[in-house]
Amino acid sequence: MRDFYTNVYEIVDQIPFGRVTTYGAIANALGVRKSSRLVGIAMNHSHCVAPALPSHRVVNRVGLLTGKHHFAGERLMEQLLVNEGIVIINNQVQDFKRIFWDPLD
DNA sequence: GGCATGACTACCG
DNA sequence: GCGGTAGCCATGC
Numbered sequence: 001m002r003d004f005y006t007n008v009y010e011i012v013d014q015i016p017f018g019r020v021t022t023y024g025a026i027a028n029a030l031g032v033r034k035s036s037r038l039v040g041i042a043m044n045h046s047h048c049v050a051p052a053l054p055s056h057r058v059v060n061r062v063g064l065l066t067g068k069h070h071f072a073g074e075r076l077m078e079q080l081l082v083n084e085g086i087v088i089i090n091n092q093v094q095d096f097k098r099i100f101w102d103p104l105d
Numbered sequence: 106g107g108c109a110t111g112a113c114t115a116c117c118g
Numbered sequence: 119g120c121g122g123t124a125g126c127c128a129t130g131c
Contacts, residue, residue, distance in 0.1 A: 003128090003129095004127090004128055004129085005128085005129090022113090023112070023113055023114090024113065024114065027113085027114095032126090032127080032128095033114090033126095034113095034114085034125075034126045034127070035113090035126065035127055035128070036113040036114060036126085037110095037111055037112085037113045037114085037126070037127075037128090038111085038113090038126085038127065038128050038129085039112080039113075040111065040112035040113060041110085041111055041112075041128075041129075042112090042128090043112050044111080044112060045129090055112080058112075059112090060112080060113065060114085061113075061114070065112090066112055066113080067112030068112085069112085070112055
């Protein structure tokens with residue numbers, strides 16, 4: 001098995017345009033639901049390893065943009081999502097359940 | 106090889 | 119319903 005990070009990157013890379021997923025869902029897809037935190041950490045490292053990674057499409061389980069502060073600008077993550085037709089209100093993805101994408105799907 | 110860390114989640118009062 | 123607490127585990131020092 002390759003590095004855990006690499007696995008996470010591959011999942012994130014498969015997130016369709018205009019859709020989002022959660023750290024827990026990714027961890028679950030990797031068979032390690034309990035390691036959801038590692039997914040977030042992998043994202044944190046991703047910015048220098050895989051800049052093209054759509055990490056802005058990954059949010060926490062309720063659709064909250066918990067990782068927005070790790071982006072260059074305060075509104076960058078939100079901007080990117082809105083740019084894909086996703087509505088963000090108060091740092092939270094609207095219609096989250098509808099645009100949620102399950103990696104196992 | 107032991108210890109701290111973290112973009113999470115689930116549980117409890 | 120909300121804030122605090124605990125579990126989890128790969129990675130880096």
